[in-house]
Amino acid sequence: MxxxxxxxxxxxxxxxxxxxxxxxxxxxxxxxxxxxxxxxxxxxxxxxxxxxxxxxxxxxxxxxxxxxxxxxxxxxxxxxxxxxxxxxxxxxxxxxxxxxxxxxxASKELPLQVFGDQEYPEETRLRYRYLDLRREKMQENMVLRSDVVSSIRRRMWDREFKEFQTPIITASSPEGARDFLVPSRLHPGKFYALPQAPQQFKQLLMVSGFDKYFQIAPCFRDEDPRADRSPTDFYQLDLEMSFVEQQDVFDTIQPVLTGIFEEFGGGKSVDQEWPQISYKDAALWYGSDKPDLRNPIKMQVVSEHFAGSGFAIFAKLLEQEGTQIRAIPAPTGGSRKFCDRMNAFAQKEGLPGMGYIFWREKTADSVAQELGIPVKEAQAKLKSGEVEGGMEAAGPLAKNIGPERTEAIRQQLGLSVGDAAFFLGGKPKAFEGVAGRARNVIGSELGLTDENRFAFAWIVDFPIYEKDEESGKIDFEHNPFSMPQGGMDALMGDPLEVLGYQYDLACNGYELVSGAIRNHKPEIMFKAFEIAGYGKDEVEKRFGGMVNAFQYGAPPHGGCAAGIDRIVMLLAEEANIREVILFPMNQRAEDLMMNAPNDPMPDQLMELGLRVIPQD
Missing domain, CATH: 2.40.50.140 (Nucleic acid-binding proteins)
Structure with missing residues (x-):
């Protein structure tokens, strides 16, 4: 035996x-x-x-x-x-x-129980992660993660992609986050970096003649932690293809992810149609570039109904350039109690409040107040038909802007009795985030969000540049390596109008995929960076390897990367990404189990030619 x-x-x-x-x-x-x-x-x-x-x-x-x-x-x-x-x-x-x-x-007395559903502080769970991982739910999550990765590999192999591993120790390359630097012993005073992504290497693979590449790639970014993001490292399905356009990338990754969510989604429906929504429209309709389409609410611009109205706050606001008033429809939200709750939500978000209108059946109380008569007399007038019944608008905004404007808003938003609308105003970038979060809360609290569904959407047409309102400086708003739509001609006009062949895939309010058709022509790349204030010498210094390679017959190419941790988090129905990572860091980017980061030994520093300067 x-x-x-x-x-x-x-x-x-x-x-x-x-x-x-x-x-x-x-x-x-x-x-x-x-x-x-x-x-x-x-x-x-x-x-x-x-x-x-x-x-x-x-x-x-x-x-x-x-x-x-x-x-x-x-x-x-x-x-x-x-x-x-x-x-x-x-x-x-x-x-x-x-x-x-x-x-x-044998086991010592346990700092946390493996049996049962007791909740423990995250610090305890991470310090004794090897015990936490014995729990049934954690075992299930990690097996799910393994199975998802295995299935992704099989699906990519079936599509004739070749799996290659790119370097982990490389050069520092600014790609939107801070690098983790690694000091070199053999080259004192110089540093390697851990890759934020295999971005440049996978593009170089296309220049090398490999047509379809993928890997389950570790990525390292020194970022502030969030519930859906690790502060140090994460894994992504990284892929790149030559001789492709944007739609080719979409057509490649969609069946892979559809299959994964159908296989491991626990019976939830998986949308087969993935709409393509412009970045501009996503910000307008959903207040987010990663909208949750399980929620049917679409925001709309209603500025015309408040311009010159009796609601002075919005009317004066609209006199300023670049301002808007947007409405968040709330079907079935037409009660003062719900409206007060949403007003309180806005105040927690740092706003003075959120205007609202709700529609209800006309009541004797409101008729009495409007006509200045007793309630019983108002009841009689309603019953006799002397005063017409039906629908009325309620709330402070309705009183200020009057019935005609209120009715126009209702018709524009397609609302009826029992519904409400909430309003935010100002320069869109200042309030879009709050509006998007309010939309999510409204959809959830009113039961409008379909929890038994995975809803996907491609967000496209990202602007390449943005202007700093204080300095007036033009800089990159999104990925600087994206091919501008229109090529060199587009860069000769207004930079703020230039859109890139860049795209994200949103699912249930999370960004799952990010990618682009790459700018593979050196002359266009130099011009794109020049607009943002980066000279040719600086571009060659920062990205010399890739720029040099593009001068030797670079093919058109593009690709994307899908976050493995986030995919598994959605499939496991977890709200925190640390629930699907074996040995995660805490919110302060600390490994409590292994005591990292820790102090280096003096001889280690001497070998590297480094000295730690004490922080005050």
């Missing part, structure tokens, strides 16, 4: 009754039923109930074991009585009577 096990803890069933078996695993829990000891023995594959009574020679040793001890048992498989069968587990029809036990690894 094998030294540790003849079967896993998920293998045994009624066909094994009478067999002599050997199992190894962890003590999930111990129960004493009238002197008979029951142990739920757990390994990676499942659970088996083992038991021992005082007649067994192993009883004294079994009495000593505690939760999370690692043990080996030899025993005999027996059938459970019919009324004791546990149909929830594959081994529920049998149990193993212990004849011999060996403690493979």
């Amino acid at each position: 094998h030294a540790y096990r003849s079967h896993t803890c998920a293998d045994l069933d009624k066909s094994n009754v009478g067999d002599k078996v050997r199992l190894s695993g962890w003590v999930h829990r111990v129960r004493d039923h009238g002197g008979i000891l029951f142990i739920d023995l757990r390994d990676h594959y499942g659970m088996t109930q083992v038991l021992c009574d005082p007649d067994s020679a192993a009883f004294a040793d079994v009495e000593k074991v505690r939760s999370e001890w690692c043990i080996r048992i030899d025993g005999e498989v027996k059938a459970r009585a019919d009324d004791l069968v546990n149909s929830k587990i594959p081994t529920g029809e049998i149990e193993v009577f212990v004849r011999e036990i060996e403690v493979l690894g």
Whole structure:
């Protein structure tokens, strides 16, 4: 018999009754039923109930074991009585009577319990991650991650992509985030960098003549952490193709991701149609370049209804250049209680409030207030038809702008009795983020967001440049390596009108994919950087390897990268990305388990020619 096990803890069933078996695993829990000891023995594959009574020679040793001890048992498989069968587990029809036990690894008192659904502080979970990972949900998440990566590889191979590994130690290259620098011992005072992405290398692969490349690539960025982003490293499905246009990239990655979400999405529906929405329209309709299309709400510009109106705040605001008033429709949100809740939300977001109008059936109270008559008299007038019933607009805004403008807003937004609308104004970039978050809250609270669906959308036509309002300087707003739509001709006009062949894929409010058709022509690249204030010498210094390569017959090429961690987070229905990463950092980019970052040894610093300057 094998030294540790003849079967896993998920293998045994009624066909094994009478067999002599050997199992190894962890003590999930111990129960004493009238002197008979029951142990739920757990390994990676499942659970088996083992038991021992005082007649067994192993009883004294079994009495000593505690939760999370690692043990080996030899025993005999027996059938459970019919009324004791546990149909929830594959081994529920049998149990193993212990004849011999060996403690493979005893456990100290546990800082967190593996059994049960207790919640523990994140600091405790990360410090003892090896225990946290024993929990059933964490085991499921990590197996899901492995299976997703395996499936992605198979799907890419099936599409004739070749998998290559690009360097981990490379040159620093500003790509939108801070680099992690690595000091060189052989070249004192100089530094390598960990790659933020394989961006330049994968483009060089296309210049090298490889037509379709992919890898499951580690990426390193010194970023501020968020719930959906790791502060140090992450993995992405990285791919690049030669001789392609934007639609070719879409047509390549869509079936891969559709298949992944259908295979691992737990039965949720997966949208087959992925609309292409311009960056400009996404900001207008959804207040975000990663919209959640499970929520049907679309925002609209309603400035004309407030210009010169009795609502002075919006009317004066619209006198300033570049301002707008936007409405967030809220079907079924037409109650003062809900409107007050959303107003409170806006105040938490740092705004003085959020204007609103809601539509309701005309009431005797409102008629009485409008006509200055008693409520009973108003009731009589409504009943007799002397005062017309039907719908009325309510809320402070409705009173200020009057019924004609209010009705025009209602018709534009397609709203009716029981609905509401919320309003934000100013320069769009200043309020779009809050408007987008408000849209999400409204959709969620009113039950408009379809939680049983994966909804995808390509965001396209990103602007390449932006202007700093204070300095007036033109700089890159998005990826500087994207081919401008219109090529060199587009760069001869207004920079703020130049759009790039750049695209993101949004799913359920998260950015899953980012990519572009690359700027592979040196003369266009130099001009693009010149507009942003970077001279030819600086471009050659920063990106010399790629610029030089493009002078030797570079093919048109493009690609994208899909975030593995974020995909698994969505599939696992987790709100925090650390729930799908084996050994993540905490919010302060610290590894509490391995005590990183830590202080280097003096001899290490001497070898590198470095000195640490104490921080005040």
